[in-house]
Amino acid sequence: MEQTEKTEHIIEAAIKRFAHFGVHKTTLTEIADDLGITKQALAYYFPDKQALLEAVEQKIITEFFQLVNEHATAAPNAELSLLSLLEVKKSFFDKYAMLMQQVGPEMLANFSRVAESRKKVQAAVAVHIAQVLEQGIAKGELKPMDTTEVSMVLYETMSAYEHCFVGRQAVPDPHTFSEMCIRQKAVMQLIINGLKAN
Template sequence: MENQDKKKDLIIDAALKRFAHFGLSKTTMTEIATDLSLSKALLYYYFPDKISLYSAVLQSIIENMDKELQKDVSCATNSQQALTICLDKRQDFIRKYYNLLDFTKVTGSELPEGLACMFTKAKDSEVTVLISVLEIGISAGEFEVSDLEETARLLKDALSGIYFTVLKRHTQAFFPEKEQFDTILMRQKKLGEIFLKGLMVRSALEIC
């Protein structure tokens, strides 16, 4: 079992390099098998098709990003700093794996079931990180939040709204062009700042 897990990890690493450089559509299972000196039959034993391998690669990236996000965000001293770290880090990952993430070139806007399930888990992971952002704000005495998960989901939806607004304004594609990321990041940071300020605890003197 341990050897099988190691073999799967090697396949995922090799596929990640191919997908990240050439994209999903321009990478074949034969090329991945050749990179690893594996037979195609053995490659298909672990991953029955390219989409299943692609899903495993994306899951690996998302898990690594989640770990790094949690680690970096935990070093922040206030909620705004934590959210900025979160947004910057996510943008870095998207830029790094841009070719790999543009899966719509092969799958279209309709996600296969396996990919749809994986992206649902990714969204839940994003909510978990945003909960950590809010917890930092609470610990710093910035605000009080009665329902952390619901507030984190509202923040996530608001940030996602910026993404799709910019996307719709400039293109009909499902994934942004590289030059759109700066606009998305800038507007997400501004919206995040407004959102967090709206949660701030105000003294009686300030209210008057």
């Protein structure tokens, strides 16, 4: 338990440092100094910066899906459950925007593990959407459909819209992202309306 708490403190300190100074300019010594421990003590938990980066990434992914599941469980129907996915996405952008801007597109492109994680997240989101659709069908809210196929169409539509709206920006500014989320929500609502049972 104590080791888990220490690991969490280190990850939180790393997120703050990475967000304010960037990954390349941050050293493990600086993170250790922020925590009031030695670099050797830090190395016991994370032997190098790459290991710490992977832990940061895993924390964010885990946190994202916990929140997605909480929203889905609290939503009274499939429609609000699907729309809440966009709300969670927006809240995560607001929380981690500075970190994403500091990480930068060149770093994301250079880490094959990040690309691999993105694919896993995309697949997990598509599975989540399919489960929400299945629950909506079972409750009579939505008409029968191939939930796997429709979930991929929904996910790909949101992704394509995001790509077109954001353009060449690797990380959009908060205003652009907010506008994009409003538009995505409108598109998602149109699609959901077409899926509703008569």
